[in-house]
Amino acid sequence: MIDKTIDSFSEAVNDIRDGDTVMIGGFGSSGIPLELIEALRLHGARELVIVSNNAGVAEEGIASLLRDRLVRKIVCSFPRSAGSIWFERLWERGELELELLPQGTLSERIRAAGAGIGGFFTPTGYGTRLAEGKETRVIDGRGYVLEAPLPADFALLKADRADQWGNLVYDTAGRNFNPIMATAARTTVVEVGQIVPVGDLNPECVVTPGIFVNRVIARKENRHAAA
Amino acid sequence: MIDKTIDSFSEAVNDIRDGDTVMIGGFGSSGIPLELIEALRLHGARELVIVSNNAGVAEEGIASLLRDRLVRKIVCSFPRSAGSIWFERLWERGELELELLPQGTLSERIRAAGAGIGGFFTPTGYGTRLAEGKETRVIDGRGYVLEAPLPADFALLKADRADQWGNLVYDTAGRNFNPIMATAARTTVVEVGQIVPVGDLNPECVVTPGIFVNRVIARKENRHAAA
Amino acid sequence: MQRLEPEQIAQRVAADIPDGAYVNLGIGLPTMVANYVPDDREVIYHSENGILGVGPAPEPGTENPELINAGKQYVTLLPGGCYFDNAESFAMMRGGHLDIAVLGAFQVSARGDLANWATNNDKYPPAVGGAMDLAVGAKQVFVLMRHTTKDDQPKILEQCDYPLTGQAVVKRIYTDLAVIDVTDDGLRVRELYAGNSLEDVQALTGVRLLPPA
Amino acid sequence: MQRLEPEQIAQRVAADIPDGAYVNLGIGLPTMVANYVPDDREVIYHSENGILGVGPAPEPGTENPELINAGKQYVTLLPGGCYFDNAESFAMMRGGHLDIAVLGAFQVSARGDLANWATNNDKYPPAVGGAMDLAVGAKQVFVLMRHTTKDDQPKILEQCDYPLTGQAVVKRIYTDLAVIDVTDDGLRVRELYAGNSLEDVQALTGVRLLPPA
Numbered sequence: 001m002i003d004k005t006i007d008s009f010s011e012a013v014n015d016i017r018d019g020d021t022v023m024i025g026g027f028g029s030s031g032i033p034l035e036l037i038e039a040l041r042l043h044g045a046r047e048l049v050i051v052s053n054n055a056g057v058a059e060e061g062i063a064s065l066l067r068d069r070l071v072r073k074i075v076c077s078f079p080r081s082a083g084s085i086w087f088e089r090l091w092e093r094g095e096l097e098l099e100l101l102p103q104g105t106l107s108e109r110i111r112a113a114g115a116g117i118g119g120f121f122t123p124t125g126y127g128t129r130l131a132e133g134k135e136t137r138v139i140d141g142r143g144y145v146l147e148a149p150l151p152a153d154f155a156l157l158k159a160d161r162a163d164q165w166g167n168l169v170y171d172t173a174g175r176n177f178n179p180i181m182a183t184a185a186r187t188t189v190v191e192v193g194q195i196v197p198v199g200d201l202n203p204e205c206v207v208t209p210g211i212f213v214n215r216v217i218a219r220k221e222n223r224h225a226a227a
Numbered sequence: 228m229i230d231k232t233i234d235s236f237s238e239a240v241n242d243i244r245d246g247d248t249v250m251i252g253g254f255g256s257s258g259i260p261l262e263l264i265e266a267l268r269l270h271g272a273r274e275l276v277i278v279s280n281n282a283g284v285a286e287e288g289i290a291s292l293l294r295d296r297l298v299r300k301i302v303c304s305f306p307r308s309a310g311s312i313w314f315e316r317l318w319e320r321g322e323l324e325l326e327l328l329p330q331g332t333l334s335e336r337i338r339a340a341g342a343g344i345g346g347f348f349t350p351t352g353y354g355t356r357l358a359e360g361k362e363t364r365v366i367d368g369r370g371y372v373l374e375a376p377l378p379a380d381f382a383l384l385k386a387d388r389a390d391q392w393g394n395l396v397y398d399t400a401g402r403n404f405n406p407i408m409a410t411a412a413r414t415t416v417v418e419v420g421q422i423v424p425v426g427d428l429n430p431e432c433v434v435t436p437g438i439f440v441n442r443v444i445a446r447k448e449n450r451h452a453a454a
Numbered sequence: 455m456q457r458l459e460p461e462q463i464a465q466r467v468a469a470d471i472p473d474g475a476y477v478n479l480g481i482g483l484p485t486m487v488a489n490y491v492p493d494d495r496e497v498i499y500h501s502e503n504g505i506l507g508v509g510p511a512p513e514p515g516t517e518n519p520e521l522i523n524a525g526k527q528y529v530t531l532l533p534g535g536c537y538f539d540n541a542e543s544f545a546m547m548r549g550g551h552l553d554i555a556v557l558g559a560f561q562v563s564a565r566g567d568l569a570n571w572a573t574n575n576d577k578y579p580p581a582v583g584g585a586m587d588l589a590v591g592a593k594q595v596f597v598l599m600r601h602t603t604k605d606d607q608p609k610i611l612e613q614c615d616y617p618l619t620g621q622a623v624v625k626r627i628y629t630d631l632a633v634i635d636v637t638d639d640g641l642r643v644r645e646l647y648a649g650n651s652l653e654d655v656q657a658l659t660g661v662r663l664l665p666p667a
Numbered sequence: 668m669q670r671l672e673p674e675q676i677a678q679r680v681a682a683d684i685p686d687g688a689y690v691n692l693g694i695g696l697p698t699m700v701a702n703y704v705p706d707d708r709e710v711i712y713h714s715e716n717g718i719l720g721v722g723p724a725p726e727p728g729t730e731n732p733e734l735i736n737a738g739k740q741y742v743t744l745l746p747g748g749c750y751f752d753n754a755e756s757f758a759m760m761r762g763g764h765l766d767i768a769v770l771g772a773f774q775v776s777a778r779g780d781l782a783n784w785a786t787n788n789d790k791y792p793p794a795v796g797g798a799m800d801l802a803v804g805a806k807q808v809f810v811l812m813r814h815t816t817k818d819d820q821p822k823i824l825e826q827c828d829y830p831l832t833g834q835a836v837v838k839r840i841y842t843d844l845a846v847i848d849v850t851d852d853g854l855r856v857r858e859l860y861a862g863n864s865l866e867d868v869q870a871l872t873g874v875r876l877l878p879p880a
Contacts, residue, residue: 001709002686002687002709002711002747027503027504027522027540028503028522028526029519029522029526030503030519030520030521030522031520053540077581077582077583077584078581078582078583079579079580079581080579080580080581081526081581084579087579088579091579092577092579098580100580100581100582101582102582102583102584102585102586102587103502103540103544103582103583103584103587104544104547104548104584104586104587104591105586105587107539107540107541107543107544108342108344108541108544108545108548110541111541111758112347113762114758114762114764115335115757115758115761115762116349116350116758116760116761116762116763116803116804117335117347117348117349117761118347118348118349118350118364118366118367118369118371119347119348119364119366119371120339120344120345120346120347120348121344121345121346121347122343122344122345122548123343123345123548123590123591124548124586124587124590124591125586126590126620126621127618127620127621128586128617128618128619128620128621129572129617129618130582130586137345137346139345139346139375140345142345143621144345144346148366163747164747165711165720165747167747167749169431170431170520170537171518171520171521172430172431172505172518172520172521172531172537173501173503173504173505173520173521173522173523173537174520175504175537175538175539175540176503176504176539176540177539177540178539179539179541180539180540180541183758183762183764198746198747199746199747201749202432203399203720203744203748203749203750204396204397204399204432204434204749204750205429205431205432206749206750207431207539209719209749209751209759210711210719210747210749211689211711211713211719211759211764211765212764228496229473229474229496229498229534254716254717254735254753255716255735255739256732256735256739257716257732257733257734257735258733280753304794304795304796304797305794305795305796306792306793306794307792307793307794308739308794311792314792315792318792319790319792325793327793327794327795328795329795329796329797329798329799329800330715330753330757330795330796330797330800331757331760331761331797331799331800331804332799332800334752334753334754334756334757335754335757335758335761337754338545338754340549341545341549341551342544342545342548342549343545343547343548343549343550343590343591344548349761350761350803350804351761351799351800351803351804352799353803353833353834354831354833354834355799355830355831355832355833355834356785356830356831357795357799370834390534391534392498392507392534394534394536397733397750398731398733398734399718399731399733399734399744399750400714400716400717400718400733400734400735400736400750401733402717402750402751402752402753403716403717403752403753404752404753405752406752406754407752407753407754410545410549410551425533425534426533426534428536430507430531430535430536430537431536431537433536433537434752436506436536436538436546437498437506437534437536438476438498438500438506438546438551438552439546439551
């Protein structure tokens, strides 16, 4: 029987190694796998490359990884937000590499990695500083930038519910980067509110098919309800 | 109030012009907008370029457009099937242009058109006859073929239900090409079993957001139930 | 000279949003446009994190922490709205499916170049978000901004000197002084608010303005 | 010499499908592999038109005309299965998410080139479908075919002379005579069915075979 459920957050992330590229789902405060990030922080792998839309605020989420100096580089569209103190501090000190991407280029590069696409031409960023050093091409009179796929070793994600096959559904705008990151990592680990029996999710409404998911784990406060 | 419902199949297609590129949803016998195709046949626009996975069987669907000599060219992955007599007849006589594409290249080109991508590198078809004449590139040791976006003037699609905003849900494997074709045409027209009031579709389960849809029309046999 | 308050510019933009339009409102001032769209128009708002049919702020106590807009504010979903992932959201934007994007700007050039994501202060940590995708993707990009900087320097210029968000992407500029169209002939004043002369507005603009057609 | 019946080759392939695998079975003979996977293994079948978790044929009278597999046969969905569109289905395939694709073949070359979509008869109307995407995308491509043509010509060759589906994509070949691995050293016999000698099989093969390791 296929059962991708695991019980221990530390076990969920314990094969992440120094130098790995780790995608982390979320947009603003929505759809962030906070317990998986905390497990990663405690796990302590260093020199990480983090791919995420934002860089965390206050001491939370990705900010806690930055604070603990676990991150070498961040690939990101909107690292600076109200309260992104750790990003700003390390960036200003030159202690953090930043690859800044337009948000749609970030998400399309992630999708391309998951979809086996070797590269794509996007009009976004053409003629701007963010296209500097990149191959460009004029196609049918319009300028485009060539962008490469962006894969990862791990994706740490949040969904609302999963079944044992790893099928996922989300809560409203909690989808954001989670469904595409699920496709782009060698190992995809998902924190959910509840794990339901196979067959309970409506097959017309599954957002992430289980083929993209390796491990699902229920959040501690929901563990009891999920049993 | 936004209401994309129309009542007349002939009106649904009456602005399709000679020479237009028309995408038609479906895979095998599933998800084909048979009533819209019949309306197009009666409308009689000629020299059409049809984009579809298959080329119709017997006298049905796309085969009826071929039989009536309304089609100049077909862009397709699997035109020959058991019973695809009109495709075979016209093709053998040299009366039909064929652009044959691997199925994943067909669907990715359609998606690219809908997503504003100017072109993409796919490994599919590299080193084969279907890549002849196309730009190729070796990326990280692997061969890729550059493919262009494939847009259309019209998309004729089938879904299970729509609301007046044009949001769509499908019936099982009836999705196939329909959701991506919806994104790639200037005008997207969808034949459905039932039109439901706005708010009736579960927002977590909408497959095609209404932004991609211009017209929805209920099939005649379902019109009464839909009222 | 008549200078509109920011809310009044938002109201002026709102008057030009047609019934049935799919619209993305940038973070900050552009978000206020929604407050002024007449009630008899049904407008579908897109939020780049993955929402179509964004509704008003929730009643206090009913917020869903997952349901936020691109500005990270709690929102609701209208009946008929739906959710999707970020790649599909940006496919919508980049693929030309949004009718209008209303964006703020630092500067706009004579040919409609937009600068709204970075200044020339390289010590300031950068962020770009969805600005570049909206700039190239929306069918029409409307800019909503003050006509000048706080120290009365023009923001409408022959060339932007801030880093560009996109080249030749702006269709219309709504400022506190006037409404200006970006045309093939150059920048043409579409509307002068009551009390403003073309000369007054020209004096605060860094590029030659064409009179209303 | 021992020649397996097609059903027996399918059974032999089935023995190598591990528990928990995501598998795409090509149209025709490969589809039969599902009939022989041991009951204690849970295998998730993918159909390229947009299904994961394809179940058995429906009871007569319960067919849903929309629910077909890539071979246009009526199917069912297992609990835990789901549906998606064609672009996502091929993203799955091309993106390397399927563990195994089992495909038929006209010819296979010494380095694992696959020819299974067209012959050299240009008068025959072509069709390719998902074959090229599966060939390049699946983690492992297994070929299931007769060892020779009907007139006993070899189908395993130094070079394919039919048009290629993909270059160096085949991982293992299951024929009615043997199981052969495509390795960096060349084609290595993995298994000779009882009663067949390496010499017998070699005589019906167009390229030098390495003995079992």
